[in-house]
Amino acid sequence: MNAPNKSGWKPQMEVTEDGLHNGPMTTTGNRALMLEEPLIFEIGHSETTGVDLPEIDESAPTRLAGVERSEPIGLVGLTEPETVRHYTRLSRQNYGIDLGFFPLGSCTMKHNPRLNEKMARLPGFADIHPLAPQQSVQGALQVIHELGDWLCKLTGMPSVAMSPKAGAHGELCGILAIRAAHTARGDARRVVLVPESAHGTNPATAAFAGYEVEDIPATAEGRVDVAKLKERLGPDVAGVMITNPNTCGLFEKDFREIADAVHEAGGYVYCDGANFNAIVGRVRPGDLGVDAMHINLHKTFSTPHGGGGPGSGPVVFSEALAPYAPLPFVKKSDEGEYYLVEEESGDECGPTFGRMTAFHGQMGMFTRALTYMLSHGADGLKQVAEDAVLNANYVLRSLEDILYAPFADSGPCMHEALFGDKDFGGDLSTLDLAKALIDEGYHPMTVYFPLVVHGAMLVEPTETESKASLDQFITAFRSVTERALAGDETMKQAPYYAPRRRLDETAAARKPKLSWTDPE
Numbered sequence: 052m053n054a055p056n057k058s059g060w061k062p063q064m065e066v067t068e069d070g071l072h073n074g075p076m077t078t079t080g081n082r083a084l085m086l087e088e089p090l091i092f093e094i095g096h097s098e099t100t101g102v103d104l105p106e107i108d109e110s111a112p113t114r115l116a117g118v119e120r121s122e123p124i125g126l127v128g129l130t131e132p133e134t135v136r137h138y139t140r141l142s143r144q145n146y147g148i149d150l151g152f153f154p155l156g157s158c159t160m161k162h163n164p165r166l167n168e169k170m171a172r173l174p175g176f177a178d179i180h181p182l183a184p185q186q187s188v189q190g191a192l193q194v195i196h197e198l199g200d201w202l203c204k205l206t207g208m209p210s211v212a213m214s215p216k217a218g219a220h221g222e223l224c225g226i227l228a229i230r231a232a233h234t235a236r237g238d239a240r241r242v243v244l245v246p247e248s249a250h251g252t253n254p255a256t257a258a259f260a261g262y263e264v265e266d267i268p269a270t271a272e273g274r275v276d277v278a279k280l281k282e283r284l285g286p287d288v289a290g291v292m293i294t295n296p297n298t299c300g301l302f303e304k305d306f307r308e309i310a311d312a313v314h315e316a317g318g319y320v321y322c323d324g325a326n327f328n329a330i331v332g333r334v335r336p337g338d339l340g341v342d343a344m345h346i347n348l349h350k351t352f353s354t355p356h357g358g359g360g361p362g363s364g365p366v367v368f369s370e371a372l373a374p375y376a377p378l379p380f381v382k383k384s385d386e387g388e389y390y391l392v393e394e395e396s397g398d399e400c401g402p403t404f405g406r407m408t409a410f411h412g413q414m415g416m417f418t419r420a421l422t423y424m425l426s427h428g429a430d431g432l433k434q435v436a437e438d439a440v441l442n443a444n445y446v447l448r449s450l451e452d453i454l455y456a457p458f459a460d461s462g463p464c465m466h467e468a469l470f471g472d473k474d475f476g477g478d479l480s481t482l483d484l485a486k487a488l489i490d491e492g493y494h495p496m497t498v499y500f501p502l503v504v505h506g507a508m509l510v511e512p513t514e515t516e517s518k519a520s521l522d523q524f525i526t527a528f529r530s531v532t533e534r535a536l537a538g539d540e541t542m543k544q545a546p547y548y549a550p551r552r553r554l555d556e557t558a559a560a561r562k563p564k565l566s567w568t569d570p571e
């Protein structure tokens with residue numbers, strides 16, 4: 052039970068005007084077994100700790116040479132059971148893939164098999180140190196090497212850099228390799244072309260690497276406008292960054308033609324591989340003329356993500372860019388021993404652009420991803436792509452009669468279905484529908500991305516959802532869509548049942564309050 056306390060914290064639940072959506076306010080703010088929980092600063096005390104410490108003998112000599120603390124540091128504590136309850140209650144307010152369907156488009160929020168976790172926790176992988184002698188961690192190095200080998204085979208590319216720690220980090224790795232290749236031949240190109248439907252990390256990466264970013268428009272059917280792209284190619288264009296399948300959920304079927312034109316003009320082709328889930332085992336990006344592509348292990352290969360990490364974004368390279376790949380990388384000697392190439396000097400290393408991270412990358416993610424690959428096998432991975440695409444088309448075709456689907460006529464979608472908020476009644480928008488979906492027990496889909504569709508709603512079901520779970524979701528989605536089309540103004544106040552109601556998300560993102568101040 053949490054009584055209101057010194058900060059004036061009070062239960063968040065309120066009775067709304069229509070009286071329909073909230074029961075009577077409880078004294079505690081708890082709603083049955085859904086418990087309210089204030090911040091630890093609001094319920095803790097500086098005198099309380101979860102451990103017993105010996106009394107300090109003030110007269111005893113210290114070795115701190117006069118730098119003893121003179122004021123309290125203001126940290127609050129709780130008893131051990133209070134601490135356990137505090138964090139358990141907070142964790143129950145968290146929505147995760149183990150709790151329910153998570154239709155975030157572009158993010159590939161799929162089930163993380165428990166077998167992956169079991170393997171990643173084996174002491175030989177979990178308890179080793181990056182500076183351990185290489186002879187003592189042969190198994191771990193073999194995992195990195197074999198995973199890299201799978202990634203090269205699945206993508207049809209000759210080389211891979213394992214160290215980048217997320218998709219965006221992989222993009223930077225790829226663009227730095229492109230820059231190094233141009234620099235090596237004395238070619239100071241300054242422009243990178245990015246389609247307007249791209250994920251924000253693409254233009255951000257190119258700009259971070261010092262390039263000017265230019266937009267390439269999309270066609271009415273949701274794909275890159277090849278004619279416009281070709282028109283813009285020239286001696287100042289270092290390369291293009293194209294997502295395939297793209298963020299409208301469509302396969303860029305002219306990719307090979309685009310790649311040939313870019314190469315002809317002396318540029319390189321970066322492919323954003325975040326959507327590889329849709330084509331793994333079916334399409335090899337190397338066959339499409341890609342020079343560099345990151346793979347989000349935390350999307351396609353079922354390693355956990357959310358809340359900012361951890362991620363892992365290995366980058367595969369073509370023959371042309373492979374020499375510029377970053378250090379370190381794992382090699383296998385003729386005697387069958389695995390070792391890391393760490394030094395720029397020496398004949399094992401090409402003209403590398405340098406290093407992305409201190410060590411070899413995310414060992415825990417590597418182990419999980421390889422476990423996933425081995426447990427599926429090559430045929431199973433192909434089925435992943437087929438089932439993911441089937442599920443997305445099921446969602447698209449089950450909702451297109453009621454919800455605006457801008458590219459429904461462009462053929463089947465890939466792994467995600469894109470909708471827009473056209474025809475919503477009153478001043479209701481995508482945001483209101485997303486909030487109403489929370490009340491129905493669903494994490495909302497990706498909203499307002501990609502930017503090419505008004506009020507975009509990007510739904511990615513992934514292959515791990517059953518037909519029953521999709522049917523339930525579609526029923527909920529239809530019901531909130533019907534309310535939105537009818538202009539149901541009560542949606543403006545949604546969510547009604549979440550632990551917190553409607554938040555000012557823009558202020559939270561732009562002006563986050565990162566520290567607590569005592570209101571007294």
Ligand SMILES: *Cc1c(COP(=O)(O)O)cnc(C)c1O
Nearest residue numbers: 157217218219250252323325362
């Ligand atoms: C997720 C994603 C990225 C960025 O990957 P992170 O691992 O989140 O850094 C880039 N592009 C697309 C299309 C994505 O979906």
